[in-house]
Amino acid sequence: MSNTKxxxxxxxxxxxxxxxxxxxxxxxxxxxxxxxxACGSVLTNKYAEGYPGKRYYGGCEVVDEIENIAIExxxxxxxxxxxxxxxxxxxQANQAVFLAPSFYGVxxxxxxxNYDKINDIAKKEQPNMIIAxxxxxxRDMDFKKFREIADSVGAFLLADISHPSGLIAKGLLNxxxxxxxxxxxxxxxxxxxxxxxxxxxxxxxENPFGIKFKSGKLKMMSNLVDLAVFPGNQGxxxxxxxxxxxxxxxxxxxxxxxxxxxxxxxxxxxxxxxxVKRGYNIISNGTDNHxxxxxxxxxNITGKDAEKALVLADITANKNMVPFDDKSPFVTSGIRFxxxxxxxxxxxxxxxxxxxxxxxxxxxxxxxxxxxxxxxxEVNEFMSSRPLFIA
Ligand SMILES: Cc1ncc(COP(=O)(O)O)c(C=O)c1O
Numbered sequence: 001m002s003n004t005k006x007x008x009x010x011x012x013x014x015x016x017x018x019x020x021x022x023x024x025x026x027x028x029x030x031x032x033x034x035x036x037x038a039c040g041s042v043l044t045n046k047y048a049e050g051y052p053g054k055r056y057y058g059g060c061e062v063v064d065e066i067e068n069i070a071i072e073x074x075x076x077x078x079x080x081x082x083x084x085x086x087x088x089x090x091x092q093a094n095q096a097v098f099l100a101p102s103f104y105g106v107x108x109x110x111x112x113x114n115y116d117k118i119n120d121i122a123k124k125e126q127p128n129m130i131i132a133x134x135x136x137x138x139r140d141m142d143f144k145k146f147r148e149i150a151d152s153v154g155a156f157l158l159a160d161i162s163h164p165s166g167l168i169a170k171g172l173l174n175x176x177x178x179x180x181x182x183x184x185x186x187x188x189x190x191x192x193x194x195x196x197x198x199x200x201x202x203x204x205x206e207n208p209f210g211i212k213f214k215s216g217k218l219k220m221m222s223n224l225v226d227l228a229v230f231p232g233n234q235g236x237x238x239x240x241x242x243x244x245x246x247x248x249x250x251x252x253x254x255x256x257x258x259x260x261x262x263x264x265x266x267x268x269x270x271x272x273x274x275x276v277k278r279g280y281n282i283i284s285n286g287t288d289n290h291x292x293x294x295x296x297x298x299x300n301i302t303g304k305d306a307e308k309a310l311v312l313a314d315i316t317a318n319k320n321m322v323p324f325d326d327k328s329p330f331v332t333s334g335i336r337f338x339x340x341x342x343x344x345x346x347x348x349x350x351x352x353x354x355x356x357x358x359x360x361x362x363x364x365x366x367x368x369x370x371x372x373x374x375x376x377x378e379v380n381e382f383m384s385s386r387p388l389f390i391a
Contacts, residue, residue, distance in 0.1 A: 021314035026291035026338025043240035070246030080200040087197030090186035096228035111284035133160025138287035166190030177202035193248025267339040270349035274356035291338040303332030309366035
């Protein structure tokens, strides 16, 4: 078999895997056929180091137009004055902005952020930068409070909204845009775009580090971010992915995306309530967004074992540390569930009861191979009539 055929056979196999299972990884989603088409287009052939109108290569007129559309759509979607759509990933978007992060956590009793404690840490550590962001926090964030804390110690404030950006774009959660110096996000989670990153500035400002043009004029923050992305962190931009980002931002500006993201939140709320009914311990007792983190210690199963058993039943989710976890990151006491992907497949709040029933059966019977096989068949049957993407 040729190498190419092998790869395409595996792509078919992966498509089948995605179709037959229940996808609860909070960072994943299913993109529209248009977004996938742009990713697999001729744009992948184009080198375009630099920025629209200022490229290091010829023949960039068309990709310039595409990149400008993506930039404009991102600015409208988030109400920001500046957008850089080139970061190849969320990590690279962050790398371009990082100076020196400080660490804080949630409260042991409530699972919530305590802004007084964050303030105390900031006073003690005097960080250059504070990052407001999380991968497994199911509550809304007070970015205004974060800005007050940052200003009180002269720190730069970065919000990483990789997870909730789709909900923030449609006004379902607080926006960091008016409060944070710079905002980063991935484009492939709740935003439902191609795999990639995005950097935003609500209102551009003179950089606080005293970096000047030759003329003596202070550079704007957006000038520094552009330089940090290219050439600081990356070479040629992925123009096919930027084209797909432009399409995804356009999709997210439509009312149908508001219906979608509203349903993501309703589904997460319903799933967390069903889990509570079955005795599961949700960190912070519920969710305001698209995900939830479950402490499995009262169920006598580790995150690692729960993840493994769920995957065998074609329910994909990931193990996750819980606050003050006594187990290693490779074992963990928790598991994280998210509803962005199953909502794209058209599942509604009433379906969450069924999903939680399936999850609970797996966790109760995690050592029973026969039972897990039966649940897998039920999962496959439940998802068989649902396409990956419902507009
Ligand atoms: C909050 C947050 N920021 C950044 C990232 C990294 O994004 P990427 O995988 O695109 O580098 C993640 C990944 O899940 C994330 O949860």
